[in-house]
Amino acid sequence: MKNMQKSIQKAFLLANAMGVLATQGIFASQIASGIALADNERERESSSRTIPTKSWQVDSSKSSNSKNIDSNATKSKQQNKNIAKLALVESTQDFDSPTTQATQTTKRYDKPQKDASQTITERDLGRIVAYGSPDVKSSSTAKYQSNAGVISKSMIQTHPSGNGDIGSILRLLPNVQFDNAQNRSTAQGEIDPANISISGGLYYQNNFQIDGLNINNDLDPHGEVNNNINTLRGGQNQGFAIDTSLLEGIVVQDSNISAAYGRFSGGVIEATVRKPRRNAGEINGWRANISYQFTSSDLTEYHLDKSSEEYFYASASEAYQPNFHKHIIRASTEGYITDKVGLVASFNTTQSFIPLKSYPQTTAANTAYIGTEVGGTRQQKRQSYNFYAKMNYDITENLTLEAYLGYMPQTNTYFTNNAKDSFYQMDSGGIQSGLKASLQTPIGFWLNSLGYTRIENSRRSDKNYYISWYGSSIHNWAYTNVTTGNSGRAIEGGYGDLDTLQDTLSLKSDFTFNSLSWGIFDNVFRIGTEINYQKVQRNRLEDVYFTSGLPLNTNTNTCYKDQFGIGQDFCSSGDTFTTGTTQANANWSGQYFNALQVYQAGKTSLDSVSYGIFAEDDMKLDLNFERVKIGELNARIGVRLDGDDYMSKHTIAPRFSLGYITPIAKSYQTTLTFGANRYYGRNLFSYRLYDNEQNLRKNYTRTSSNQPFVESNTTNNSTYKFNKLKVPYDDELMGAISQNLNYAQIAFKYIYRQGRDEIMRRSRTNSNGLPSLEGYSNNYTIWTNDGSSQSHIFSLSVKNIKPISTYGVAHNYLFAFDYTRTSRTYNLLSADEAYYNDTLIKYNGEIINYRDRPVENWARPFTLRLDTTHAFKIAKTKWVWNNFFRFRAGYDRMVILTRTDPRYDSSFLGSQYGKMRFPNAFSWDMRLGFELDMYNGQTLYMNVDIFNVLNSKIKSTIANTAYAGSTSSGAFASSSAVAVYEVGRQFWLQLGYKF
Template structure:
């Protein structure tokens, strides 16, 4: 009997390995100690002690056997061949820094990189999660699921992280809903060896699981706040800064309110309800005027689960997370724009456990939106009297207006079934077969609600007569009539005389200037309907010390019409006291097809010009050279990633150490090839010549103890990509031009062009500055988020009675980085754009390539729990980031800007 009890206790610990002590009755006299047979790597010791008691004692009916079981807690590192890290609810709470979304927690794991803008000064007020890169992929290329439902937004490719006000799109996020970790029970993060069950991504995979009601009613609420008084900034000034005004910091406050209810209805069912409201308001200086910018995110969950039988579980879940931002450009007047986004989803799930195996059936609907409301015209005036507000920031141009209203909506419908058949064959090892399929339809709409016009290339013309054009032309005017001044002087003004010229300049009220070219995005609607079919089959084979998984996944969509077959192979071999070697070879196919199909359906932008006759602007007409183009995706392959991985694991110091190597060869990435169709229209044909290569070495050690856990990892990653293999050259060389820039290539939409500034040393040791015109798409490729040579993380959390403490340190090695600047630079425009057009220049934003030095940050939290008499508690919390006030080098060298220093949140919560 004693042995049976010991084995039973051992099985309980293996299923849920936590340190425990239990007492159980026994009518047999047992020996003083016994040991159950369990895996060595669980470090399990089962000790039982027989103790007789006096039958007359209260509660003593018989002899009592005390069984004490001590086991090693599971660490986030997987014990299987899958490259997965599991964070439980306690760990999620321990690292609730910042806005409390799941992306903030991912950074403690190896191989996870934050986006370039994650440490920018405006992130302290931003309520959107920072984009993260897993295994070298950009944020939108990784997969996100909540309770098995995809949370990927196909409306965005992660744009808007550096520049929220986009000309041809709406700034969005790779995730539909910004999920708060308070609603999560568990988070699984895959960086390699991902099972065949999961697909439609070429990066990592994040699986979030929401909590159930449990067997006891619980409810509570919490409030957290940060503000500008809780933040320190580092201010940096360029060498040419005149010092006339002090660099301003934002006046802001951010509030986070949470409430939850976990309520069992009976022994078989329960309800979960949760809501979070995150608000941010900040005061920014818009060209000398202080204005308030607002952001709001709601996060609501309603979940019902019901056990139909002991083997059948029904779950209904609704998630709604809308987002709104009220923004403006700090360097442009009349530039207000409102962005509405977020998503909602509904899930119906039936899980059935049968003698033959396990079945999971899911039906879900998802909707995400992304819209922008703003003015329909954007002007890039030259900084001259009458249009001189750009002087405030020392700019050469004065910006005005917006880029027009856009609505984007995505609706997705999905049905899938997953089956698991355990122990179907035991002749050669034990086999567990899993298979399933998924049907999905996705409808995406891009609606430009009004025609949008961008005016660029202004021309100074003191004698211009605007001829009734009031919006895009300004005439010269004076404070006093010139005739009155000349009458006082008794002579005509001679502008070649410096004194007379100064009199003339000081009398100017406005200087005449006009636009002779513009780009028009016509009012239009584009729609993309894509259907998907996915199937998979995987066999998990267990031998004595080896586990082998052989899987294959099939994906098909009716846009590219490619039959994609992705093998998934992984092997785990255990030897010498729980040492493990893991091997893997896998293929992952990317899925962001809606964006491609929308591009193909959109109406191209077109250029318009006007000539000047007798100092009067004429009517707008189509340009001889146009930058408008269409997309064509015929015979396009689906981009994919081939992965090879090797890992070694062993238990040490009560935890697990892991050494891992991952190689991702990203192939058939879509690039754009310029050409023309039979009608002479400019076409960007989709090719599959883009490629990149990612490699990472990482060393990790993670351990869980009775009241604390500790994790350490260090990674060295590289990501090689050639951007010119994607978009090619945006300029045409001019051998007669001595300038550092060349003539614009009109095959590109100039609203997606920016300058990349590089400083090069010449053979004589001089510093040579070069401005290269590139596309924003290429900038994104150039600043891959996985190009940091070394990243290290050390995290720790512990509970002692009423105190809960956690700390997290992160080191980022030096790297080449691309910095946005407030500068504009120009490129000359050809004189052949129209008859009677004057030569002029176009202005484009400047990005700067520089080396970013290494830096490290320390964050931490302190929570004190005060238990009340009615089974409830009050918790006071302090959450701090960059506690040592270190630099993050977000401001490029020789530039003026702000960097975030020390910052913290204060909070209070009530739980019952």
């Protein structure tokens, strides 16, 4: 009854919220019909609005006139000198440059202008013309130097795209760290988006947004490495793998982030799907674009450790992928249905096929697989689809509606490399839909949005049983031929179907008031609220049968037939083979299992209501007087309140930013910035969903093969314990300076982050102080808030803010340097009591505390980047040449010292670790792009992407063993671990047609 009351209360709360939105929509329509048409949309920073390509400037010297408003309101407006007249600010940049800011010139228009983000300008360079488009940017984030950088549409088009995911293109920007194993040579068939860390934060604590809607996967983004009966392979931290070809731009914020953004402790990544372009001034002109891109193992150079080469080329596991073929098909169309209604529709698919051996021919020095199916092949697949449509309706020039619908599933097909009938697929991605209304009112800009997303991480298996037989005349497909231990095992089946789903309904309202001016003081006040309803469920769709223990001898008894109706007796009459030794040291005429675990079909679900409220005041003090010019002082003070009923916690996050701009021409201005902020992250739903998994398990036993299984009375204790947690948070201090030098800009930034109440995974033992609990196993896992972290980040960037032209070629350059030092008091991926106890260890010959050990991933000490883009046009052809050079500093990885290691000190009783050195890494990536004007604006284009042009051998991470190939993420790897290298030279070919 209490649960029902709680659900009714939540539904009532949500209904009220929907009513508010409907009321706001009616009120907005009434206002829009009664005010004069403004020039265009007003740019402003927003956590849920399209990345702006224009900005509005407030001119308080004149009053705006309005029509169709009652006479009292008109009279009041005429008397108010502070009512703003809007002036459109349009960029004068000719060619898109990789910058976070652009030089701008103010212009006023009496009639609506074309969207600057869609206007392609051209510059006369003699016989050669360079094309470009204005950079996407946000004035507030630029003013307070919140950006790590901005990736514009033309940057996406001119850089090597790889799999086309958001994470991969962000490697251009400073203060973005990647998983060491992300580009490993041994697994080039994968298509999952790259995991990234921003400002030292956890990769699953970023805030990813598409068109203002959060797409964060809070189910279990770090998950498990392998398939298991109770756990799934880890999902993506981005709920959707959207293709970057669909985007207008990407903005990454790493510091001084507005109070409009919440529920993150890393960074904010905002992706905006493009709006339709008008065709050379026509109303109903439509455009289309179709392309095909390809790479394969034949176009790839591999770098391998000598000890792993044999296992790599004979691989039956996705950890080693010696062969793959990857195809990307993109198709889109855009245009205007009427003069006010535009549409973009797109379809993209990435298909990767990975042929592997059916079974391992060699698994270790003393084992090998033999059998009738050994030597065959089985194929794994990675398949991603993007169906996306976005419509915008300019009802008036004050009121715009946007609607979008995306279906973005991904299916990864695997098999268990030592088992028959073991194919399973992992389904991720899902649905995104939304409706957004933007309204310019007489007192400010109002944005409302309503969105729904569904994200899943689910499994579909060939079989719902898992059996480990001895090799026999019947079970002879593949079994281990061992020289020691028990006889060879022939495994079949899988772990059944399991769904985890995250449904989110969100409502946001955001209002930015017009600037109020009192002499030299300008003030812009902004308020907003959001409410989210989330329903999360974990659903085992069918009973799953898992054999326990070793097979037993049937002793010529018959088999009891198919007790559970699944076509499986858990008994076999085939003669067992005498490879190695069996428990009986002889052939058996049959085998059976006397113990069985049945994981029953069932569902665990929870629903959660969360909210966010923010207010901030952006103030400007103009100290540039007629006789004395001192400069411009800016301050943004904000606060954000968040809460939810999942953990029943409410948080207050203050945000403060301060900036000073020198009183000289903008092309030579200096900007100083300071910030002190707090960011609260999120708690994952997996903490709760795992708790009662064992409650759905039943145990069965029998005493003979010809007898049925009987349910036993054993108690199934849960291995996970859920408890209410605090919300992890980061406190930030930052300071930055930016200097314009006419065509160039130099920027330096320092960020200090201190993480508190971070989530640590612990496992109970008899000696670590965690209590023994009824209903839970003796070694249950629990999550606590005992973790902490600390990060220092220095970044320096130099870039031209206008293209540099030489002999008709337009050049753009970006140089970036970042230095990162991060420490963390917990293991990201597993329980590690040594962190909690902070015991003394010996590392590289010195005794240190365990918590002082180095961070092994997402923590390259420093990185140098140089990006160059050169564009020119000759006759009917356009050429682009992009180069991306990256130097990453070497680092030391901690590994366990074995007793046979010469560095091992037998006199020290604690754990001992040594260093494995990862040298400096230099790489050069390139794109050569070519376009040919075919006829009447139709274009044939081709891109050749070359990754690692010099075929450098870059050591990136380690594998536990040469034959397994799975990468290690911490001190669990021994000093005998095998080096894993990044991919060598790799070619991607793309051919497309625009019409």
